[in-house]
Amino acid sequence: MSSPEGREEPAALGERFDAYRRDDGGVGVRNRVLVVPSVICSHVVAERVADASDRAVCVPHDHGCGQIGADHEQTERTLLNLARNPNVTGATVVGLGCEHLQSGPFAERIGEHGVPVRETAIQDAGGTEAALDAGVEATGNLADAAAAADRTDAALADLTVGVVSSDLSPSSSEVADPLVGKTVDALVDAGARVVVAGTERLVPHRDAAADRAASPAVAEATRSAGDRDAGRPSNAKRVARRAEVAEFDEVVGTWGNAEVAEFVPYGGRATIDGGLALVDSPSRFEEAATALAAAGASVVVHVTADGITTGHPVVPILKVTGDGTTAAALGDDIDVDARTADSDELLSELLRVAAGGRTASEAHGLTAFAINRVGPSL
Numbered sequence: 001m002s003s004p005e006g007r008e009e010p011a012a013l014g015e016r017f018d019a020y021r022r023d024d025g026g027v028g029v030r031n032r033v034l035v036v037p038s039v040i041c042s043h044v045v046a047e048r049v050a051d052a053s054d055r056a057v058c059v060p061h062d063h064g065c066g067q068i069g070a071d072h073e074q075t076e077r078t079l080l081n082l083a084r085n086p087n088v089t090g091a092t093v094v095g096l097g098c099e100h101l102q103s104g105p106f107a108e109r110i111g112e113h114g115v116p117v118r119e120t121a122i123q124d125a126g127g128t129e130a131a132l133d134a135g136v137e138a139t140g141n142l143a144d145a146a147a148a149a150d151r152t153d154a155a156l157a158d159l160t161v162g163v164v165s166s167d168l169s170p171s172s173s174e175v176a177d178p179l180v181g182k183t184v185d186a187l188v189d190a191g192a193r194v195v196v197a198g199t200e201r202l203v204p205h206r207d208a209a210a211d212r213a214a215s216p217a218v219a220e221a222t223r224s225a226g227d228r229d230a231g232r233p234s235n236a237k238r239v240a241r242r243a244e245v246a247e248f249d250e251v252v253g254t255w256g257n258a259e260v261a262e263f264v265p266y267g268g269r270a271t272i273d274g275g276l277a278l279v280d281s282p283s284r285f286e287e288a289a290t291a292l293a294a295a296g297a298s299v300v301v302h303v304t305a306d307g308i309t310t311g312h313p314v315v316p317i318l319k320v321t322g323d324g325t326t327a328a329a330l331g332d333d334i335d336v337d338a339r340t341a342d343s344d345e346l347l348s349e350l351l352r353v354a355a356g357g358r359t360a361s362e363a364h365g366l367t368a369f370a371i372n373r374v375g376p377s378l
Contacts, residue, residue, distance in 0.1 A: 012156060012347035013190045017355035019154035023114045026086030027158045029298045029354045030316065031149055032057050033142045034091045035135070036079055038106050039064030039099035042122060042131075046094040049135035055143040056092075057313040059290075059369050064101040071374040076101055076109075078267030078371050081294035083110045083117070085314050086160070089149055090116035090142035094135050097123025116142055156351055157190040160270065162297030162315065164197040164281075164288040165254050168242035169305035175322030176303045176338035177253030183301070183346045184256035184276070191274045194256075195264065195295045197281040197288035201243040201251045203230045208248040214259040214275075221263035225280050239283045254303065266372050270295045285310070286370035289317060299353055301346075309333040310368035311361030316353050319360055320346070333360050 020028040033056040037046035043060035050058035059082060063075040079101075083091040091110055095103025107119035118138030125131040163184060165177050184194050199222075202209040206226035213219035229240075243251050255276060262277040264270050267290075270277045281291035285302060289312040292300050301318045302308070307326040311317040321327050322338040336349055353359055361367070 009190065010186055010344045010347050012344065012351040013186065014155070015351055016153050016155055017351065018151035019158070019354065020086065020089070020149060021152045021154070022086050024084070026160070026296060027154050027298060028086035028088070029159070029356070030087040031055070031089050031146050032087055032314070033139055033146055034059065034083055034088045034314065035139060036083060036091055036093050037061065037064070038079075038093055038095040038101045038103040041065065041096040041099065042094045042103075045122060045128060045132050045135065048132055049092060049094060049139055052136045053139050053143045055146050056139050057367075059313050061369065061371055063371055065099045067100060069374075072100060074267050074374055075371055076106065077265075078290060078294050079106070080109055080113075081267060081269045081296075082290070082314055083115050084113050084269065085293050085296065086298045087314055088115065089146040091118075092135055092139045092142065093117065093119040094131065095119070095121035097121045116145065118142065154354075156187065156347065156354060157192045159298050159354060160193040160195060160296040161187055161350065162195050162197070162289070162292030162295065162300035163254050164283060164285065164292065164300065165303035166239070166283050166285045166288065166308060167303075167305050168201065168239050168246060168251065169323065171322035171324070172303050172305045173246065173250045173253055176305070176320050179322070179338045179341065179343060179346060180254040180301055180303055180320060181256040182343040183350075184254065185258065186343060186347060188256065188258045188275055193270060193272060193274050193277065193296070195270050195277045195279050195292055195297055196255055197279045197291055198239070198283040199225045199278065199280050200229050200240050200282050202226045203240060204244045205248040205251060209252070212252075212255070212260050213263075214261045218260055218263045222260065222278060225263070264295050266291050267294045282372060284370075286368045287372040289315065290369060290371055299350065301350070307333065309361060309364070310366045311359060313367045313369055316359045317361050318349060318353055333364065335360050
């Protein structure tokens with residue numbers, strides 16, 4: 001197969017690897033049991049449950065109680081779609097018992113999507129230790145099933161790949177972002193689905209961003225997000241400030257050249273079969289990685305000039321930097337040095353990780369998790 005420009009397809013796109021194909025058609029590159037606290041009050045128990053199994057991961061958060069309206073809906077939507085991520089083989093929900101996001105009904109919602117799910121709540125189980133014991137047993141059963149899961153033949157084009165550039169430093173916008181953009185083009189040309197985060201950077205470029213949309217509906221959603229963000233403080237203030245003085249093409253260097261085929265709300269799930277989707281998320285790494293995982297990404301490419309070293313509980317994070325100082329100081333924490341790598345090499349790294357190879361953050365056991373908020377909690 002050749003690219004539209006007549007170049008030979010990069011070798012990594014033609015190579016096969018073993019992956020996990022889920023019942024909904026998603027292809028995962030990890031096989032993890034997700035332990036989900038439904039509320040901040042149960043996250044310590046949830047973490048202890050996950051710690052008891054090598055196959056389990058936890059997504060501790062400070063939500064689930066005192067949230068109303070859009071904020072509550074966003075938290076529930078995000079956690080639900082994290083449980084549906086193709087890297088997840090099953091989920092254990094751990095609740096308190098009196099929270100707004102009730103663990104029982106929430107677990108039922110997860111199960112409705114075909115994800116094997118178990119649930120325990122501290123008040124219903126008879127206390128902390130009882131809930132812990134129940135959660136450990138349930139998660140262990142799910143982990144045993146995960147160990148027996150069959151793997152299937154796959155290629156990079158079968159994946160959903162997430163992308164976030166968490167700054168607009170010169171080394172990112174001039175070196176690392178264009179490298180990722182070329183890689184995104186190769187993935188999209190091969191039929192993969194790519195989801196990108198970072199909508200606050202579009203505020204000064206709303207019309208240009210809307211012009212990249214593949215349909216009027218996507219254009220309107222993109223422009224509306226820019227209008228909304230223009231009226232409130234950004235939680236990625238440095239990115240927003242730099243976007244004001246940068247050209248549009250510089251701001252969206254990681255997008256490649258494809259049209260934006262879908263606009264995905266924060267915590268929502270991408271539905272296009274292939275192509276480029278924009279996720280309504282800030283560029284701040286922890287919140288962006290969560291949004292990309294909820295959108296269905298099984299691996300995420302993160303451009304960082306600052307040298308953010310943490311990964312994510314659900315998806316492997318491939319760290320890319322174009323900053324020489326960061327690359328020299330954090331050589332063991334960066335996966336790809338964009339100053340010397342080309343797109344074929346980045347695709348080869350993606351292939352290695354998809355085939356089970358660990359990223360730097362996985363090797364160090366570093367994860368961070370956060371969910372973006374619409375407004376204040378009460």
